[in-house]
Amino acid sequence: MKNIITIVKKDLKLEFRKRESLTSMLFFGILVLVILNIAIGIGQNIAPSISGGILWVAVIFAAVLGLDRVFSNEKENRCIDGLLLSPIEPETIFIAKMAVNLIFMIIVELIIIPIFIVLYNSSITLENLPMFIAIVLLLNIGFSAVGTLLSAISSGTRRNDIMLPILLFPILIPLIAATVKATSELLSGSPVEKYSQWLYLTLAFDLIFFGSSYLLFEHVIKEG
Amino acid sequence: MKILVSIAASLFLIAIYMIFSYTPTEAVMGIVQKIFYFHLPLAFTGFFSFFVSFICGVLYLVKKDSKYDVYGATSVEIGVVLTTLVLISGSLWARPIWNTWWTWDPRLTTALILWLIYVAYLILRMSIEQDGKRASFCAVMAIIGFVDVPIVFFSARLWRTIHPVVIQKDKIALASSMKLSLLIAMVAFFALWTVLFKLRTKTLFLNERVKRLNNKIL
Numbered sequence: 344m345k346n347i348i349t350i351v352k353k354d355l356k357l358e359f360r361k362r363e364s365l366t367s368m369l370f371f372g373i374l375v376l377v378i379l380n381i382a383i384g385i386g387q388n389i390a391p392s393i394s395g396g397i398l399w400v401a402v403i404f405a406a407v408l409g410l411d412r413v414f415s416n417e418k419e420n421r422c423i424d425g426l427l428l429s430p431i432e433p434e435t436i437f438i439a440k441m442a443v444n445l446i447f448m449i450i451v452e453l454i455i456i457p458i459f460i461v462l463y464n465s466s467i468t469l470e471n472l473p474m475f476i477a478i479v480l481l482l483n484i485g486f487s488a489v490g491t492l493l494s495a496i497s498s499g500t501r502r503n504d505i506m507l508p509i510l511l512f513p514i515l516i517p518l519i520a521a522t523v524k525a526t527s528e529l530l531s532g533s534p535v536e537k538y539s540q541w542l543y544l545t546l547a548f549d550l551i552f553f554g555s556s557y558l559l560f561e562h563v564i565k566e567g
Numbered sequence: 568m569k570i571l572v573s574i575a576a577s578l579f580l581i582a583i584y585m586i587f588s589y590t591p592t593e594a595v596m597g598i599v600q601k602i603f604y605f606h607l608p609l610a611f612t613g614f615f616s617f618f619v620s621f622i623c624g625v626l627y628l629v630k631k632d633s634k635y636d637v638y639g640a641t642s643v644e645i646g647v648v649l650t651t652l653v654l655i656s657g658s659l660w661a662r663p664i665w666n667t668w669w670t671w672d673p674r675l676t677t678a679l680i681l682w683l684i685y686v687a688y689l690i691l692r693m694s695i696e697q698d699g700k701r702a703s704f705c706a707v708m709a710i711i712g713f714v715d716v717p718i719v720f721f722s723a724r725l726w727r728t729i730h731p732v733v734i735q736k737d738k739i740a741l742a743s744s745m746k747l748s749l750l751i752a753m754v755a756f757f758a759l760w761t762v763l764f765k766l767r768t769k770t771l772f773l774n775e776r777v778k779r780l781n782n783k784i785l
Contacts, residue, residue, distance in 0.1 A: 513683035517722040
């Protein structure tokens with residue numbers, strides 16, 4: 344546990360000194376929101392069933408940018424060797440890196456979601472806010488679990504920046520589909536029973552992929 | 568090897584004969600229905616390939632024997648080809664029967680996403696030079712990809728049950744002559760799969776040997 348906190352602190356300190364990832368993630372996310380708004384047509388009323396999808400496209404595209412940095416930072420000057428030589432288990436490194444990705448994602452979402460609400464005229468009331476937070480967290484956990492594993496893979500390849508989305512997006516399709524569906528239902532004001540099965544699906548995705556990523560990470564990081 | 572090839576070839580001849588002259592033309596769908604005898608075996612063998620690559624991935628990570636990497640890579644390559652053919656043959660059939668090239672039916676969705684995942688696997692394979700690293704990364708990707716399959720299928724099914732089902736797939740009760748043709752086509756495709764698998768693994772093993780000899784000389 345102490346080791347996890349140490350790694351997370353180190354990564355966050357690094358990020359807040361340079362502010363490289365977060366700035367580009369945020370800016371890119373906002374850019375996607377604006378572009379999609381224009382692409383659909385300015386001045387049109389966008390139905391909640393569509394805007395739910397747009398929000399997650401923006402968040403996921405932004406999050407991939409941050410995911411990519413977490414391991415390529417370690418690759419510079421071969422920092423990863425130091426991390427592996429230290430008496431820390433690979434599993435601990437996985438949890439720490441996943442936590443860092445999770446924190447980055449949440450920071451980005453805290454800014455992107457309000458902008459989304461303004462641009463797309465969506466209504467998240469106090470009533471459905473807890474469910475909305477649940478949807479967001481379930482997506483974040485699944486995304487950062489698979490994302491951490493696959494970014495460790497992609498950082499070991501020749502074209503690491505393009506490899507990550509190629510590997511990650513096909514795997515994430517069911518998670519994104521379920522999250523979009525749940526969000527659209529929530530934004531259109533449906534009762535919880537109408538989309539709870541989508542939440543169970545994301546929960547299942549999270550559990551399965553957290554487990555398998557946790558177990559497989561060791562094999563990836565040692566080859567890195 | 569020669570025996571295997573001739574068995575596969577003759578099975579295919581028999582299958583084609585059975586499909587086009589022995590079995591009667593389907594009453595409602597007509598001649599288009601013949602695609603089915605190729606489509607189903609393609610789907611079966613395609614899915615089987617990905618299952619093999621999943622098993623090989625696990626075996627590689629446990630035993631670290633490069634032979635499993637070669638087996639896994641071969642079956643993914645074959646699987647991608649077969650799944651491509653499944654998607655094409657399915658679309659050709661769906662256009663006259665369902666009146667659309669594509670629909671987000673659970674099976675179609677699963678096939679498409681599988682195809683995407685394993686094409687990503689092949690791209691990953693191309694972009695790593697070192698053998699050990701490539702083998703481990705690809706094994707992990709094969710496992711993760713296959714683990715995704717049930718979730719994809721389930722989510723697609725959920726999607727359809729919420730939405731109105733526009734195109735209902737009718738239950739295909741087969742006449743016994745059709746079943747026999749299908750069975751022979753299935754066996755023929757598995758024979759083809761074995762031939763392809765053997766040929767391709769042989770090539771990859773030879774490649775490895777050439778690489779080793781090269782390193783020895785230089």
